[in-house]
Each structure stands twice: as structure tokens, then as C-alpha cells.
Amino acid sequence: MGLAVYPWQEELARELVSFKDNLPNGLxxxxxxxxxxxxxxxAYAKSLFCEHPHKDGTPCGECKGCKMANAYTHPDLRYVVSEAESIxxxxxxxxxxxxxKDRKIYREILIHQPRELTDFLNLAPHIDKGRRIIVVYPADAIRADAAATFLKSLEEPPExxxxxxxxxxxxxxxxxxxxxxxxLRAKAPTHEESLNWLKSVGIDDAEEALARAAERPCLVTDERSIRDNTDIDAKVRDQLLTLTTMAPAVRMALLKTLAQGASIELTNIAVKEGRTALPVSAVLPVLERWSYDLLAVKQGLxxxxxxxxxxxxxxxxxxxxAEKLFKYSDSLKAMRRVVTHPLNAQLIIEQAILRYRKTMANQDFD
Ligand SMILES: [Zn+2]
Known part of the structure; x- marks a missing residue:
């Protein structure tokens, strides 16, 4: 498989490796x-610091360069990655x-991140004849002020x-x-490729999970690894799950379902804690925002x-x-306070959707 992390990346991995001895300033x-x-x-960034790489570009994993890169301590390798993607x-x-302390997880690259690079870029690479590598992600979510700092480094790249x-x-x-x-464009995997891979890493109901993740297989596994990572604070984990699993395509599917109003069917939401890419912890906040918006619209905003x-x-x-919308919005807030346990989470979402249907039909619930 060479340097590829996933089976559908072989071509892209080969392309990256081909740049190795002739790296541009920005890729x-x-x-x-x-x-x-x-x-x-x-994986590619780390491999560039391997002292004895294999022919296909894969790193040895044993040398000093590999060890430092893997421990995130290599002096010539920096990450400018949003908090949400770092954790x-x-x-x-x-x-x-x-x-x-009680802020939300940062999803964008902030101004202090490229600023911290300045000192790093003013020094020569630590390794003789070596290069400095800076990994930036998501490059489509850089705050405007931070982007200005970036552009400077990209415009006049240090050698x-x-x-x-x-x-x-x-x-x-x-x-x-x-x-x-x-x-360089990364090609999305085919349905078959995604499915086979998800099965190979032990995802139950791979077909269903993949459909709910809008054909983005890594959302399914990212969700699983965040959920299993007990080193992450529970509150932070909830936020991260919302981000990884509520990818735009997934969220859009949920919003489309909500737009059905009184004719909404619970089966179209189909949330099951732990198995799918649409965890209940992610659904409730969307419902809350949706109902907030409905209220605003009702008031002419x-x-x-x-x-x-x-x-x-x-x-x-x-x-x-309007009064029914208010009541619904309030009931969602109350639900959020009791949604902490996964066992009752599913029931709560069912109730939230049921109430939504009634409210949209201008009926009272309970
Ligand atoms: Zn190595």
C-alpha cells in the first residue's frame, strides 16, 4: 500500500512521494x-524526516527522525491545525x-497560530540540508487575520x-x-472501497453507517475513535463528535428531514448511539438551533x-x-440537561421528534 493510510489513496500517495526531492513551497x-x-x-510529512525510508516512500519507523516525528517533537516539523482537528x-x-475555560472548541485556525511560526521560520532548519515542513489544516477555515500572516510566509517563503x-x-x-x-486533488473512494474498508476495520452495519456518513468512511471511524478515547474530557468529546459526525452532507440530510415539518418520520432520523455517524449528542443541538430559527422566522426575522x-x-x-414554538424550544432545552446518559439518549430524540411533529401540526404535546 506504500505510504497510503487508506486503500483508496495509493495514487495520491505515489504523487506525494514523487515530490519528495523537489518540494514546492506550498502544496x-x-x-x-x-x-x-x-x-x-x-503520514507524508512525517516520512520526510525518515533517515532510511523505503523505496516506496514509507518511513522506517525506527530512526531518530521517525521517532521524533511520531512523538510530535521534531524541531523542523510544525502543525498549524485547528483545535478541533488537533485533539x-x-x-x-x-x-x-x-x-x-467554558469556550467552544476552536474549529478555525486562529491568529496566534501562524504568529507562533515566525520565530520558527526565522531560524535555519535544525537538520543540516534538511527542510522545514508545516502542515496546515483546514486551509479552508483560516480566520481572516490569521490568513494575512500566512500569506506573508507563503509570498516570501524562507528557504x-x-x-x-x-x-x-x-x-x-x-x-x-x-x-x-x-x-493536488484527493479522490473520494468508491462505495465499494469504503464499504470493504469499513468492514475490514470491524464496523458493524458498514452499509448503514456509510449511508449515514454520506459516503465518507473516515467519519465513521473518526467517530468511533473519539468515542473510545477516554483521555478526552467528556464535554470536549461531545463537541468533537458533533463536528466529526455532523459533516455538511450529514447535517444537510438532517435539516432536509426537519424541513418536512408535520410529516416528519422518526425513521428518517434513525439515530442509534454508538453505531452510526449520527449520534444523538449531535442531533439535539441541531434541533435546538432549528427551533430557535423557526421562532425567529415566526417573528419576521x-x-x-x-x-x-x-x-x-x-x-x-x-x-x-408562536406560543407552541416557544414551548417546543423550551422543552428541547430541558431535554438537553438529561441527555447525558446514552441509554436514555435514544428515547429523548424520539420524544423530541414526536414533539416536533405535533408542534409543526400546531398541536399540543403531552
Ligand atoms: Zn526512519
């Missing part, structure tokens, strides 16, 4: 979220000095330095960043969270009393 690999592109790029992969992340950028959505990468990089659904929401709330 941007893009492809849909949840197909493991970042994992391959991290599940064990990549060290330093929050900004003004970060509060022997390569930025390896990964983006889920190439259209959201700043054109100024994109134009300074060589582009535009939806705050899901503006794209404005027309559907206007249709939905037309025949529903």
Missing part, C-alpha cells in the same frame, strides 16, 4: 472531508492566551520550507493562498443558524402559533 491537497486526506498528509489526532494545540496545506473545500480557500500552491432554509421555515411556521 495544497484538497478533497471532501471524511476521506482521510489529512491523515495521509500527516482527536493527539497533535499538541496551544489555545490563545485569552481563551476562556528550505514547505507548507503542506489540506482543505476540505477548495472553493473556500482564499484565492491568494491557492495561487501560491501546487494543487431571518434564520440565524440555517439561513439557506429560510423559505422552508417560512412555510413551516405559517400555521403554527
Amino acid at each position: 495544497l491537497v484538497y478533497g471532501p472531508r471524511g476521506i482521510g486526506t489529512i491523515d495521509l498528509v500527516i 482527536p489526532r493527539g497533535i499538541p494545540f496551544e489555545p490563545p492566551s485569552n481563551a476562556t 528550505r520550507t514547505t507548507f503542506l496545506l489540506v482543505a476540505d473545500d477548495i472553493d473556500r480557500v482564499l484565492p491568494t493562498i491557492r495561487s501560491r500552491c501546487r494543487l 431571518e434564520p440565524h443558524y440555517f439561513p439557506a432554509y429560510s423559505p422552508q421555515m417560512k412555510r413551516l411556521v405559517g400555521s403554527v402559533d
